[in-house]
Amino acid sequence: MDQTITKPRSFQEIILRLQSYWATKGCAVMQPYDMEVGAGTFHPATTLRSLGSKPWAAAYVQPSRRPTDGRYGENPNRLQHYYQYQVLIKPSPPDLQELYLGSLRAIGIDMALHDIRFVEDDWESPTLGAWGLGWEVWCDGMEVSQFTYFQQVGGHDCHPVSGELTYGLERLAMYVLGVDHVMDMPYNDPDAPIALSYGDVFRQTEQEYSRWNFDVADTDVLLRHFEEAEAECARILEQAEDDPKTGKRIVMAHPAYDQCIKASHIFNLLDARGVISVTERQSYIGRVRALAKSCADAFVMTEAGGYAA
Amino acid sequence: MPDLLIELFSEEIPARMQAKAADDLKSRVTNGLVEAGLTYAGAAAYATPRRLALRVDGLTERSPDVKEERKGPRTDAAEKAIEGFLRGAGVSREDLIERDEKKGRVFYAVIEKPGRPAAEIVADVLEDTIRNFPWPKSMRWGAGSLRWVRPLHRIVCVLSREDGSEIVPLDVDGIVSGRTTEGHRFMAPGTIDVSGFDDYEAKLKRAHVVLDAGERAEAIWQDATNQAFASGLEVVEDNGLLAEVAGLVEWPVVLMGEIGEDFLGLPPEVLQTSMKEHQKFFSVRNPKTGRIERFITVANRETADHGATILAGNQKVLSARLSDAKFFWENDLRVAKTDGLTAWTDSLSNVTFHNKLGSQKARIERIAALARELAPVVGADAELAEQAARVAKADLASEMVYEFPELQGLMGRYYSDAAGLPPEVGAACQEHYSPLGPSDDVPSAPVSVAVALADKIDTLTGFWAIDEKPTGSKDPFALRRAALGVIRLMLENELTLELNKTIINGAARNHFDMYYGSKEKALEKLESLGGAEIHENIIEDAADSFAKSVRAFDPDDPEEYAIHQFPELFTIVAPNLLSFFHDRLKVYLRDQGVRHDVIDACIAMPGNDDLALLVTRAKALQAVLETEDGENLVQGFKRANNILTQAEEKDGVEYSFGGDPKFAEDATETALFEALATAEGKITPAIQAQDFSTAMAAMADLRGPVDAFFEAVQVNAENPVLRRNRLNLLSSIRSTCLRVADLTKIEG
Known part of the structure; x- marks a missing residue:
């Protein structure tokens, strides 16, 4: 069976194969969230939808930003902007490991030649007030995915438990395509009339953002934005559940959560600018976590969160 | 079956x-x-x-059938009581039997539990x-x-x-x-x-599963050593890693791979750590050069290409890891050679050690001052000790230690050598964290010892000053380990140190950093404490000794004045920490077979903050207690002490003048006077010379005369003059013995 699967030739082909694989396995293939986030977990399709009792299955690519990892496009595998592929299924199906291994086959990893291992790695997100148990998945000694059974999100116990898969797309693709420097990786088909490498697409932006992230971003403005997002999040959640205009019960969990995402990303930027001391760090993380918790509290009071009037 | x-x-x-x-x-x-x-x-x-x-x-x-009898009420008991008994035993009336007993005829329930x-x-x-x-x-x-x-x-x-x-x-x-x-x-x-x-x-x-973990580990080790041996190499032993790897595979397949030529110049510890921590690889060493040249990885399957794809993948991952390590190593070496280690130390002012205890930099300043102070005690050059303390933690700011925290200290040594610092300094960088556990080696080089002691004492006094002491099983800052480290450093290097003074100085420095980062803050704190009134409560001696030892502060300086507002530093913090040391010492000595009551008897003596002295005294006391004379003397001492204490309570006076031989009536009494004088003559100089064996032996010599005295003489005689003289004689026994150790604490 494995022999019939051809090797993908480009970064985008790997993404397309994952999309189609998880689509055939019944996931709703969603689009990236339209905000700056540090990881695919922040997408409300994961954070919020892992809460409450309603079943859920989603897969999507999420562009992610980690300002401190910027290396001006020079490091072979570190980027301040990269892609994660994220799958979340609630309740976690009993054959999730097999489903996952199927996705590796789908992108051309031949199980008969490679050594796949599930190595203990418990996941925790202090900013989301979330944790789970699982593994990092190794392929020939390289970490290719994170595999987590969510136990708690936003301070709420997960019932039922979601299974979450996260693939670091660049790293995985570099391995599958046999490329040593991320910028050399074919982005589209190398035989296309206009063949583009990852570097053609992203080298310049890596430089621009590295400079801005590390040296130029206005920290006063960022600090103010952080406070504003924090205040707006609280204000949204303070509103009465019943909307006076429509007369309907509308809990605004998602708009509030957007503010939480914003605050979290601004904190990452401030961190990259080096203006947050070690002691302050904890307090900022605590403030973001408080927002995430209040959004989780609000979400479980919505219909999607399993609330029944 | x-x-x-x-x-x-x-x-x-x-x-x-x-x-x-x-x-x-x-x-x-x-x-x-x-x-x-x-x-x-x-x-x-x-x-x-x-x-x-x-x-x-x-x-x-x-399981066997079980028949159980339960005693109930008398047969003539009220019906209600009998019913209650039946309910409790879960039996019916037919299951009851009757037996005659002393108090009458009694019901017994026979409960049969059939086996399952x-x-x-x-x-x-x-x-x-x-x-x-x-x-x-x-x-x-x-x-x-x-x-x-x-x-x-x-x-x-x-x-x-x-x-x-x-x-x-x-x-x-x-x-x-x-x-x-x-x-x-x-x-x-x-x-x-x-x-x-x-x-x-x-x-x-x-089905390709080896069930037994021991068998898997054995197979891995066999195959790994064979493959290495075939190439004239040897596997670096690591039982923890072996057990872990055996737990990651059901069907172990050992593969040996090459480490790129580019990376062979990295320190062997860096190669080993990077391979072990990130990849769970074993290191393979060339026994002739000591260099790590290859790695061994353990896959979980056989493949048609005999592991070639798996090995190539692992090799690629390792190269990426080692490229990072090499990048860090080269950057760090450049910094060490051009800017020296102090540049890193300075950058540690941005790193918090503990939010109440200031930055790593502030901590290093304290350790440097303390190391300098301790240098004469450990026989180290004060300049060198201070210099070493200033750079000992510099590697915490290096890129390599940021990536591999477990290489702290060791990298310090490499970088200290690269910066051209004296070898003693490099050694102190590496050794000052030691000893880390009860079986870890204790440094003996004087400079290393000075820094190691200063590091641990600063940690202890700091956490004591902010009241973060270990409680029960909770010891998040490993303070017990630090105290044991101090004890082992002092005892195994035979150092004499008045710990109390060192503790007070250390605690004072921590206080200073904690509260008085600025004069304004100091004055503010002083105001809030009520100013001069608290000053009255200070124990003058302790404050004086502190003022003398911390010369950096001008007595007219408000900061120093403010420090004097902390009487608890001297009355609570220091004694409490000293008794923590004593507790740790008890545990340490108990493992060496010293009785806890013997240690208590010695802790009760003056000079108990000199741990070496304390241990010498305890060992001498234990030795003498193991002799027949010693054991009996303790009985004699206790008898004397009991009689005396009762008489003193009854009479409401203290008999502490010593008796007068001229009132001695009995020959044993005279002999005891003489023996006491002889003992006293030996004990005083022996104690002064800290020769406790001689002092203890002299004390034990009193056994014969004391026993003979109690045998022949009644202390509470009719004649009040005789009685008083004998009580005063007993008081001499007590005071002589108590000069050696507090025998009241000895059990049995």
Whole structure:
């Protein structure tokens, strides 16, 4: 069976194969969230939808930003902007490991030649007030995915438990395509009339953002934005559940959560600018976590969160 | 006699938890079976990444019938009482028998508990074991509420006899027991049915699973050493890594690979750490050069290309890792050579050590001052000790230690050497964290000892100053280990140090950093404390000794003045920390066979903050107590002390003048006077010379005269003059003995 699967030739082909694989396995293939986030977990399709009792299955690519990892496009595998592929299924199906291994086959990893291992790695997100148990998945000694059974999100116990898969797309693709420097990786088909490498697409932006992230971003403005997002999040959640205009019960969990995402990303930027001391760090993380918790509290009071009037 | 086979098949169990989980499975199940009345001949437990297994051999077929009698009320008791008894015992009237007893005729209930078949008991015990398994961390999955370390998929539970085997029926939250399991995830997909342990083990092996972790580890080690040997190399031993790797594979395949030429110049410890921590590789060394030249990885499967793809992948990952390490190493060396280590130390002012105890930089300043102070005590050059303390933690700011925290100290030594600092400084960088545990080597180079002591004492005084002492089993800052480190550094290097003064100085420095980062803050704090009134309460001596030792502060300086507002530093913090040291010392000496009452008797003596002196005294006392004279003398001392204490209480006076030999009536009395004088003559100079053996021996010599005295003389004589003189004589015995050790603390 494995022999019939051809090797993908480009970064985008790997993404397309994952999309189609998880689509055939019944996931709703969603689009990236339209905000700056540090990881695919922040997408409300994961954070919020892992809460409450309603079943859920989603897969999507999420562009992610980690300002401190910027290396001006020079490091072979570190980027301040990269892609994660994220799958979340609630309740976690009993054959999730097999489903996952199927996705590796789908992108051309031949199980008969490679050594796949599930190595203990418990996941925790202090900013989301979330944790789970699982593994990092190794392929020939390289970490290719994170595999987590969510136990708690936003301070709420997960019932039922979601299974979450996260693939670091660049790293995985570099391995599958046999490329040593991320910028050399074919982005589209190398035989296309206009063949583009990852570097053609992203080298310049890596430089621009590295400079801005590390040296130029206005920290006063960022600090103010952080406070504003924090205040707006609280204000949204303070509103009465019943909307006076429509007369309907509308809990605004998602708009509030957007503010939480914003605050979290601004904190990452401030961190990259080096203006947050070690002691302050904890307090900022605590403030973001408080927002995430209040959004989780609000979400479980919505219909999607399993609330029944 | 059936044999029992249990297998709990799950998703991958963390390697570090497997061995204990196998033990727990064995003890929980076998204990449960025994408690329920079964016996067995033998049991063994096994673990692989995907399963825990247990075999119990020679199990009894059923638990025995049990007949139990319970005594009830008298036969003529009220009907209500009898009914209550029947309800409590769960029997009916017919089950009662009557017996004649002293108090009359009494009912007995005969309760018969029939034995249960083994299968029923096994099912109960296993379900209970699964539901209450002591995983360090467990989880839920799917929509269920059962907890296991990772999702549990199958339960095999089979009782086998010569004529066949039966499944023990069991249903734990929908997981139904059976005889079906799975082999290797990739090499033998599909299910296997098993009938008993031997069948199970053999079928697993055919399905590419080695059940026994010891067998897997043994196979890995054999193959690894053989491959290395064939290339004229040797594997660096690492039993922890071996156990971990054996827990990551069901079918170990050992592969040896090359480390790129570019990376062979890295320090061997860096190669080893990077390979072990990130990749779980063994290091392979060239015995001729000592260099690490290759690596060994253990795959979980065989492949058609004999592992070529797997090895190439691992090699690639390693190259990426080592490129990072090399980048850090070269950057760090450049910094060390051009800017020296102080540049790193300075940058540590941005790194918080503890939010109440300031930055790492501030801590280094304190350690440097303390190391300088301690230098004469340990025989180190003060300049060198201070210099070493200033750079000892510099490597914490290096890129390599940021990446590999476990290389702290060692990298400091490399960088100190690269910066051209004296070798003593480099050694101190590496050794000042030692000793880390009770069996870790204790540094002996004077500069290293000075910095090691200063580091630990600053940690202890700091956390004491902010009241973050260890409580119960909680010791997040490893303060017990730090105190034991100080004790071992001092004793094993035979150092004499007045710990109390050092503690006070250390605590004062921490206070200073804590409260008086600025004069404004100091004054503010002073105001809030009520200013001058508290000043009155200070113990003058302690404050003086502090003022003298911390010369950096001008006595007119408000900061110093403010520090004087902390009487508790001297009256509470320092004594409390000293007694913590004493507690640790007791534990340390107990392991060396010194009795705890002996240590207490010596701690009660002056100069107890000199730990070396304390130990010498304790060992001398223990030695003398092991002699017949010593043991008896303690009895004599106690007798004297008791008589004296009672008389003093009764008379309301203290008999402390010493007796007068001219009132001695009995020959034994005179002899005791003489013996005391002789002993006194020996003890005084011996104590001064800290020669406790001589002092103790002189004390033990009193045994004969003391015994003879008590034998012949009645202390509480009719004649008041005689009585008073004898009581005063007893007081001489007491005071002479108490100069050697506080014998009132000796037990027995």
